[in-house]
Amino acid sequence: MDLIHNLAIGFSTAFQLTNLVYAFIGCLLGTLIGVLPGLGPLATIAMLLPITYALTPEAALIMLAGIYYGAQYGGSTTAIVVNLPGESSSVVTTIDGYQMAKQGRAGVALSTAAIGSFFAGTVATLAVAALAQPLAATALLFGPKEFFSLMILGLVVASVLSSGPFIEGIGMVVLGMLLSLIGTDINSGTQRFAFGIPQLFDGIDFVPLAMGIFGFAEIVRNLEPHGDISLVTQKIRNLFPTREDFRRMMPAIFRGTALGTMLGVLPGGGAVLSSFASYTLEKKLSKHPEQFGKGAIEGVAGPESANNAGAQTSFIPLLTLGIPSNVVMALMVGAMTIHNIQPGPQVMTKNPPLFWGLIVSMWIGNLMLVILNLPLVGLWVKLLSIPYRYLFPAIMVFCSIGVFSINNGTFEVYEAALFCIFGYMLMKLDLPAAPLLLGLVLGPAIEENFRRAMVLSRGDSTVFLTSPLSGGLLAAAAVAVVLITLPAIRSKREEALKE
Amino acid sequence: MKNVTSRLTIRDRRAFVSGAFFLTVAVFFYAVALGYAPGTTARMGPGYFPRLLSIVLAAIGLFVMAGAMRPTAEMQRLRAWDLKGLLWVTGSVMLFAFLLYPLGFVISLFVLIMVSSKASPEFTLKGALANAAVLIVLCVGVFVYGLGLKFPVWPTLFN
Numbered sequence: 219m220d221l222i223h224n225l226a227i228g229f230s231t232a233f234q235l236t237n238l239v240y241a242f243i244g245c246l247l248g249t250l251i252g253v254l255p256g257l258g259p260l261a262t263i264a265m266l267l268p269i270t271y272a273l274t275p276e277a278a279l280i281m282l283a284g285i286y287y288g289a290q291y292g293g294s295t296t297a298i299v300v301n302l303p304g305e306s307s308s309v310v311t312t313i314d315g316y317q318m319a320k321q322g323r324a325g326v327a328l329s330t331a332a333i334g335s336f337f338a339g340t341v342a343t344l345a346v347a348a349l350a351q352p353l354a355a356t357a358l359l360f361g362p363k364e365f366f367s368l369m370i371l372g373l374v375v376a377s378v379l380s381s382g383p384f385i386e387g388i389g390m391v392v393l394g395m396l397l398s399l400i401g402t403d404i405n406s407g408t409q410r411f412a413f414g415i416p417q418l419f420d421g422i423d424f425v426p427l428a429m430g431i432f433g434f435a436e437i438v439r440n441l442e443p444h445g446d447i448s449l450v451t452q453k454i455r456n457l458f459p460t461r462e463d464f465r466r467m468m469p470a471i472f473r474g475t476a477l478g479t480m481l482g483v484l485p486g487g488g489a490v491l492s493s494f495a496s497y498t499l500e501k502k503l504s505k506h507p508e509q510f511g512k513g514a515i516e517g518v519a520g521p522e523s524a525n526n527a528g529a530q531t532s533f534i535p536l537l538t539l540g541i542p543s544n545v546v547m548a549l550m551v552g553a554m555t556i557h558n559i560q561p562g563p564q565v566m567t568k569n570p571p572l573f574w575g576l577i578v579s580m581w582i583g584n585l586m587l588v589i590l591n592l593p594l595v596g597l598w599v600k601l602l603s604i605p606y607r608y609l610f611p612a613i614m615v616f617c618s619i620g621v622f623s624i625n626n627g628t629f630e631v632y633e634a635a636l637f638c639i640f641g642y643m644l645m646k647l648d649l650p651a652a653p654l655l656l657g658l659v660l661g662p663a664i665e666e667n668f669r670r671a672m673v674l675s676r677g678d679s680t681v682f683l684t685s686p687l688s689g690g691l692l693a694a695a696a697v698a699v700v701l702i703t704l705p706a707i708r709s710k711r712e713e714a715l716k717e
Numbered sequence: 718m719k720n721v722t723s724r725l726t727i728r729d730r731r732a733f734v735s736g737a738f739f740l741t742v743a744v745f746f747y748a749v750a751l752g753y754a755p756g757t758t759a760r761m762g763p764g765y766f767p768r769l770l771s772i773v774l775a776a777i778g779l780f781v782m783a784g785a786m787r788p789t790a791e792m793q794r795l796r797a798w799d800l801k802g803l804l805w806v807t808g809s810v811m812l813f814a815f816l817l818y819p820l821g822f823v824i825s826l827f828v829l830i831m832v833s834s835k836a837s838p839e840f841t842l843k844g845a846l847a848n849a850a851v852l853i854v855l856c857v858g859v860f861v862y863g864l865g866l867k868f869p870v871w872p873t874l875f876n
Contacts, residue, residue, distance in 0.1 A: 269864055383732075385784070389739045389777040396746050396770050408753055408763040411746070434806055441802045441836050607837040608848045611830045614806070615852050618813050618829060623866050631814035635807045642803055646796045647735045665766045677759030 221347060224574050228347075231575025232582055237280050240273065241579045244281035245586045248288020253296050253598045257613055258306075259289040261433040263549045264425050265620035267556065275557035276572050280579040282553050286546050287339065287529045287580065290489055291587045292598065294331045294522055299324055299599050307489035307525040310497040314510060314517030325457040327518050328595060330467050332588050333459075334523035338475040339584030342530035345479050346537070346577050353538035354563035362670035363682055367691035369664050372541050374695040375484060377653045378702045387653045394657020395664065397422055404662075405669065417629045424552060424658050426621050426630045428545070430637025431644065431651045433617040437610045438642050457592060459515075467519035470500050474520035478527030483534050488544040492528030493521035530580055537573060538563055541660070545652045548659040729785040731793040736781030739774050747771035805836035822861065822868040826853050 231237060247266075251257045263282050270278035293308035298315035311331065318327040360368065377387030400411040401421030412418040459467065477499060478492035500520040501510045510517050533550075535543045540562030542548040554561045559569065566573045591598070621634045644651050675681035683689045727733045746767055756762030784790060809832035816825035827849050834845035860866045 269860075269866070272864060383781075383784075385777060385781055386732075386735060389735075389774060389781065392770055392774045392777065393739065393742060396742065396767065396774065399746075399767050399770070403753075403763040405761075406754075406763045410753060410763055410767065411749055434810060438799060438802045438806050438836070441806075441838070442799045443838065605839070607834065607839045607844065610837070611833045611845070611848055612852055614809065614833045615826060615829060615856060618810055619856065619860055619866075622814075622817070622868075623860075626867055628814035628817055631817075632811060635810040635814070638807045638810065639803065642798070646798060647731055647738070649735055649738075668766065669761045672758055672761060675759075677757060679758060 220351070224351075224570065225347060225578060227570050228574030228576075228578030231276060231571040232280070232579040234276075236274070237277055237575065237579060238582070240277040240281040241284050241583050242586055244284020245288040245291075245583050245590060247281075248285040248290075249292035249295075249587065249590060249598065250601070251285070252289035252292020252294075252308075253601050254604075254609065257609075258432065258436075259286045260428060260546055260549065261436070261613070261617065262289075263546060263553075264428040264433065265616050267425055267549060267553055268620055268623040270553060271556060271623075275554070275559055275569075276575050278553055278557060279550070279572065279576050280583075282550060283533070283576060283580060284583045287526060287583060288587055290525050290529050291332070291335060291591050294335070294525075295328065295591060295595060295598050296602060298327045298331065298518070299595065300602060302602070307493050307529070308522075309490075310493050310521045311518055313497070314512070314514050317511065317513035318515070318518065321513050323513065326459050326463060326515070329457045329459055329592065330463070330515055330519050331522040332592055334467070334471045334474060334519045335526040336584050336588050337471050338478060338523035338527035339530060339587075340581060341475045342479050342482070342527040343577060343581040343584075345527075345531055346534055346580070347574075349483075349534055350538050350566060350573070350577070353534065354566050357539045357563040360687075362667040362674065363685055363688045364691065366664060366667040366671055367682055367688040367695075368539065369541060369660050369667070371691045371695040371698075372535070372543065373653070373656060373660060375698050376544070376656050377650075378698050382648055382650055384699070384702045386648075387650055390650055390653040391657040394654040394659075395661035397427075397654075398658045398661025399665070404666070417627075421662075422633070422658070423624060423630060424548065424655060425624055426634040427637050427658065428549065428655060429617050429621050430634040430639075431641030431655075433613065434634065434638035435641030435645060437613060438638070439645055440606065440610065463515055467515050470496075470516040470519040471523045473499060473503070474523030475527045477520075478524030479531050481524070482528035482531030482543075484543065488532040488546070489525040489529040492524035496520040496524035526584075533576075533580075536561055537565060537576075540663075542656065545655045548655050551659055725786045727786055728788075728790040729793045730795050731785075732790070733782050733785035734795060736778045736783075736785060739778030739781060741778075743771045743775035743778055747775070802836045806833055809833035809836075818869060819873060821871040821873065823853055823857065823870060824872065826856060 247262065248259065251259060251262045262285055266282065270282065290307055293303055294311050294315070297303045297308040297311040298319055301312050301316040303309040303312050315327045318324065373391045377391055378384055398421065400418055402419050403410050409419060474496040477496050481492045481495060482488055497517060497520060500516045501507050504510065504514065504516060506514070532543045532547055535541045536547045536550055542551050551561050559565060618631055621630045622628065624630050641651060671681060672679065682692060750764050750767035750771060753764030753767065754762035755764040755768060809829050812832060813825050813829040816828055830849040830852055831845055834840055834848065857870065861868055861870055
């Protein structure tokens, strides 16, 4: 079996001592930032990205991936114990998780989340391993027009799934693509939009942009006066679910895992979408929908499994097609480029230890997280008592150092400060930043493939629609747009009918 | 529909400004892109794709602005900015960048932490000083000695 052989390569890479250590560091950091509200995996990965120069590519990617899925665990811990979602993907967990905690069942809720997450992590790891090869093989058949259409599909779906009106999401994608044009045009050597500033010749780096928006601007927003958050910590007593609990949570875990695995692969999908979808599904399927919101164990089991599965399978498009499906994956592209790895189908063939090592390390990481989380819950919750006025200067320090170390220069630091103002403006206008970053990351590849496809077709732009594969991808994008506009029409009509 | 006035009004100010923002950026990029050769569809020059994107963004901007004036649009105001917080946060980062080369890592970190701490309404001098001390020791230990990043640690004036 090929799969077993490949997994064996993965195990031998992932079990090297340094890689184990970095997987552990990643999981630990991920849990830490998952617990702390106001600091997400995005800012953390952006912060640590430049520092991974010193590591081997395997260790770097293993650690960064650990931060991402580790944050899902940490986020759910605080969601359950103190009703504070550390991550947006655990927002729904607060609904029933905190209610369980209030009923003195915090321990059970935590173990449910851990069991669900671990199960989902295992299945998702296998899904990544099984799907990677066929998908990568398909990708090798792709020409410029297919890649162009695939990326358009990805960006459209990502905007469909982002918050706020779809059209504004698309606007942000296009804006991101325009920003990506800044710098040297590889075909002609022309400096575009650089205005003679030599630091812009290589284009706008996405780390200062991500840091400005998700690090600094986020801090400004968190500092704005808002409602008091009261921390009521419940004593954690019994960790073990009863037999009845198991009977109720297992189907939810299975469904959550399946849903998350599928939604994670979608562009723009990932952990957040999966958890919300799973909660809705569980509530619809339940025989006791009235218990939801009052401590239904399914409301914890489903979303917690789904967010973990989604976090992991969102690596599939990145590793096989070279297309990041969400902003964290866009940062992973950056991490790979730092180590001179071109993300895409060739990673698997050119660098099997890296590819399979990363996949297997995700499973090992999930195991570490269960061990790390359940016994240490008390410690994580204590971290929440650090006041934000001490925490945010620390975040600022780490972000500034991270940005500086991209090029050992202060230009990027100034850039990040300006993007902070820009990011704050976006927040005030409710414009989603995630599509912007995806546009920025995918922009150059889209232009390149567009131009190549046009050269090959001698300027015939209908080729995107007439070629079956490319046409199918664009049709899928069109369907996504229609689907998002339909309910809008419907709800508007309902509004009209009310009057 | 009885009370629809003939004059168009901006109902959703948030969306209107968002659309205007898209339009402004698009016009700017288009104007600059006019300086780059467009080439033909079969052999695109550096100016082709930027112009295309600018036109798309301008169209989106106009669409969003028009949407904000529809009689069915939700009434929304612009949200107020916390200028003080924004100023302390961005200012401290810029100061850090500005001071790093002449004064070194330790002093510029100190300035960054003290100035940014002012952004919090719960600022206390003692707390900020203690936080600065802990963070500076941690950062010098981890980044300079641990990871070996090339920072000028002390003021370069003395070297």
